[in-house]
Amino acid sequence: MKNKPPDDARIRHILDAKKPTMNKTIIPTILLLAIVGCKDTLPDNTVRVDSPDKNISAYIFLLNGGIPAYTVSYDGKTVIDTSTLGFEFKDMPPLTGNLELVATETGGENVTWEMPWGEQRKVVNNYSELLIQLKEVTAPNRLLNLRFRVYDDGLGFRMEFPEQPAMQEVVIMDENTQFKLTGDHTCWWIPGDWDIYEHLYNTTKFSDIDAIAKRNHPDLAQSYIPENAVNTPVTMRTADGLHLSFHEAALVDYADMTLKVDKEHLMMQSELVGSDRLGYKVKRSLPFTTPWRTIQISEDAKGLLASRLILNLNEPSKLDDVSWFKPKKYVGIWWEMHLNKSTWDMASGRHGATTENAKRYIDFAAANNITGVLVEGWNTGWEHWIGFEDREGVFDFVTPYPDYNLEEVVRYGREKGVDLIMHHETSAAPRTYEQQLDTAYALMQKLGIHSVKTGYVGKIIPKGEYHHGQWMVNHYQKVIETAAKYQIAVNAHEPIKDTGLRRTWPNFISREGMRGQEFNAWASDGGNPPEHLPIVAFTRMLGGPFDFTPGIFHIKLKPYKEKNQINTTLAQQLALYVVIYSPIEMAADLPEFYENQPAFQFIRDVGVDWEKTEVLDGEVGDFVTIARQEKGTGNWFVGSITDENSRNITINFDFLEKGVQYKAAIYKDGPNAHWNDNPTDISIEEATITRSDELEFRLAPGGGLAISLMKIE
Ligand code: NOJ
Ligand code: CA
Numbered sequence: 001m002k003n004k005p006p007d008d009a010r011i012r013h014i015l016d017a018k019k020p021t022m023n024k025t026i027i028p029t030i031l032l033l034a035i036v037g038c039k040d041t042l043p044d045n046t047v048r049v050d051s052p053d054k055n056i057s058a059y060i061f062l063l064n065g066g067i068p069a070y071t072v073s074y075d076g077k078t079v080i081d082t083s084t085l086g087f088e089f090k091d092m093p094p095l096t097g098n099l100e101l102v103a104t105e106t107g108g109e110n111v112t113w114e115m116p117w118g119e120q121r122k123v124v125n126n127y128s129e130l131l132i133q134l135k136e137v138t139a140p141n142r143l144l145n146l147r148f149r150v151y152d153d154g155l156g157f158r159m160e161f162p163e164q165p166a167m168q169e170v171v172i173m174d175e176n177t178q179f180k181l182t183g184d185h186t187c188w189w190i191p192g193d194w195d196i197y198e199h200l201y202n203t204t205k206f207s208d209i210d211a212i213a214k215r216n217h218p219d220l221a222q223s224y225i226p227e228n229a230v231n232t233p234v235t236m237r238t239a240d241g242l243h244l245s246f247h248e249a250a251l252v253d254y255a256d257m258t259l260k261v262d263k264e265h266l267m268m269q270s271e272l273v274g275s276d277r278l279g280y281k282v283k284r285s286l287p288f289t290t291p292w293r294t295i296q297i298s299e300d301a302k303g304l305l306a307s308r309l310i311l312n313l314n315e316p317s318k319l320d321d322v323s324w325f326k327p328k329k330y331v332g333i334w335w336e337m338h339l340n341k342s343t344w345d346m347a348s349g350r351h352g353a354t355t356e357n358a359k360r361y362i363d364f365a366a367a368n369n370i371t372g373v374l375v376e377g378w379n380t381g382w383e384h385w386i387g388f389e390d391r392e393g394v395f396d397f398v399t400p401y402p403d404y405n406l407e408e409v410v411r412y413g414r415e416k417g418v419d420l421i422m423h424h425e426t427s428a429a430p431r432t433y434e435q436q437l438d439t440a441y442a443l444m445q446k447l448g449i450h451s452v453k454t455g456y457v458g459k460i461i462p463k464g465e466y467h468h469g470q471w472m473v474n475h476y477q478k479v480i481e482t483a484a485k486y487q488i489a490v491n492a493h494e495p496i497k498d499t500g501l502r503r504t505w506p507n508f509i510s511r512e513g514m515r516g517q518e519f520n521a522w523a524s525d526g527g528n529p530p531e532h533l534p535i536v537a538f539t540r541m542l543g544g545p546f547d548f549t550p551g552i553f554h555i556k557l558k559p560y561k562e563k564n565q566i567n568t569t570l571a572q573q574l575a576l577y578v579v580i581y582s583p584i585e586m587a588a589d590l591p592e593f594y595e596n597q598p599a600f601q602f603i604r605d606v607g608v609d610w611e612k613t614e615v616l617d618g619e620v621g622d623f624v625t626i627a628r629q630e631k632g633t634g635n636w637f638v639g640s641i642t643d644e645n646s647r648n649i650t651i652n653f654d655f656l657e658k659g660v661q662y663k664a665a666i667y668k669d670g671p672n673a674h675w676n677d678n679p680t681d682i683s684i685e686e687a688t689i690t691r692s693d694e695l696e697f698r699l700a701p702g703g704g705l706a707i708s709l710m711k712i713e
Helices: 008-023 029-036 301-306 355-367 406-415 430-447 470-485 518-522 532-536 570-579 600-605
Strands: 047-050 056-063 067-074 077-084 087-089 099-114 122-136 143-151 154-161 169-175 178-180 186-189 202-205 234-237 243-249 257-262 267-272 282-285 292-298 328-333 372-375 419-425 451-455 489-492 508-511 584-586 610-619 623-630 636-642 647-652 661-669 682-689 694-699 704-712
Touching: 047 099, 047 122, 047 143, 056 099, 056 122, 056 143, 056 154, 067 143, 067 292, 077 292, 169 267, 243 301, 292 301, 301 610, 301 623, 328 355, 328 419, 355 372, 355 406, 406 419, 406 430, 419 430, 430 470, 470 489, 532 570, 532 636, 570 600, 570 623, 570 636, 570 661, 570 704, 600 661, 600 704, 610 647, 623 647, 636 647, 636 694, 661 694, 694 704
Parallel strands: 328 372, 328 584, 372 419, 419 451, 451 489, 489 508
Antiparallel strands: 047 056, 056 067, 067 077, 077 178, 087 169, 099 122, 122 143, 143 154, 154 292, 169 282, 178 267, 186 202, 186 234, 234 243, 243 292, 257 267, 610 623, 623 636, 636 704, 647 694, 661 682, 661 704
């Protein structure tokens, strides 16, 4: 049973009772902070906004000295304690205090909108809003607004710089947004790296977070971890079992927010990614708003996964017609390079991207209900890629290698109903890419190619910029907007993190931004451990779709790689097509390893675009079970994955349609399956299932379960 949220009368009563205390300026500041840290003793200038279901409340107030602050409660209990907000600028006094409340405005919305493709077709956007207008007490009387939106599954708030005489432009040196925790929570975190998100997740108490220890990973082509900070989404579980996840929404023309860890005060504070070249964090002309700072709150882990808060905090779509892109499964000339069977460059004599090889993949796709083929290494420049400092002007996005006939490959694909996915590796030289954007996209448009995978391997040129700084955020945005003009969808690798912009720009279909399958082919640390994806599902995936590239059947990688392997069972590789959401899902293995494999039928059958998603069960870092209904067919697919521990799961099929029978194909770990000892032991069974069925399944260590449920008409 939930406690009732305190009613306004009680709040007023509490505030009145405490008023004298608040006025005693002789109380030392630290003690004062401790007192106001509790919701029952908020200052009398407190304003409050509740979620539509009244479970979550945000309290916003000014501390002594006019310092803006907020707390958050869930079910009557404080979950974010007194946390202050403020900015430091270049050549201008900070805006961290000396503010007064001018006015407030309340609002809200309860609407349903549709995604062109997604985890579900319809999304409910239901929130209460509070706008708080603040003004500096003394000249130059600068203005700063705070906008809070509170949902049933969390909240977002942002700082808004309205048009005003005293400020036309700001150069932000620091944004000081605090998140004061109420305990030493269990955290799932990656370091606040300014250059890459491809780290393994760590599970520690908040007070044990040590991002500095994650410096100098030998497998990262770029990495910069200046402080003990984490990147977002960072997910936590409190001692009471409440789940929290911190992230941001609508990151546009601003720097990525990492969160600096203050162990002593159990506090996180925003640390924006900077630029050594420019010497500041963010430069903006007024008016502008910061991205939304978000806190998702759920009683259980699965509730985090069902939340669409990040998407809802983004603007509606700016693209009227996106029918030119269709969600798809794809294969490609890709894994063979990561296995070092072939190479991207031509000079090695083992070039992967030949016309003949591309046609082989097209034939394979066409025969197996797969509608996309990615070809990497098709264009000139790869001889001068990793390890070279001078990468400006090297890659050419219109000139194929002589053994690759681009037009012919496109023509052949079209004949077979298979679309080519273009590849642009920028080698982290964004200026070179920007110079060629129009010509490169015009070529794609001429050839009728509607999607591109981009890449940004290496340290950014110009020196002093980082992948996640404002300058690069603007680059990624320019790419998306330019691509949209040419009806091109983008899947970015080494991207800026996903903050839900796909709502506004649906052509930002997917991205990397986590440690993908490729690490299993070459990482020096043994690859992704079995717990990797059961953590990623509750962290990175809260941001949005990702291009993990599942479906490796030849798990031990011999003879190509003697020291590397995939650390899951085969059944888990299948389950990932359901567990991981992306409107493009790769069948990443070499076609020859799919031959005569009955389990491949699941990849042929599985959907990529969903009418509905039901998160059935899960615990962060342990396991997750998701069911998704395919758009258009009404068929359902279930995926479940576990960490290194074997476990029994019970699936209640009551999500299925009433009165319908489903022909089920069940792909489960065989009796001896084990991610390391026996990864390919799989058993495939058929059954008829209806919504009254409840079935128990055993997942092997590092194992999984995949079920297709086709309607029997
Ligand atoms: C890194 C990407 O993550 C990978 O998928 C791609 O194959 C290489 N860059 C080459 O662009
Ligand atoms: Ca990568």
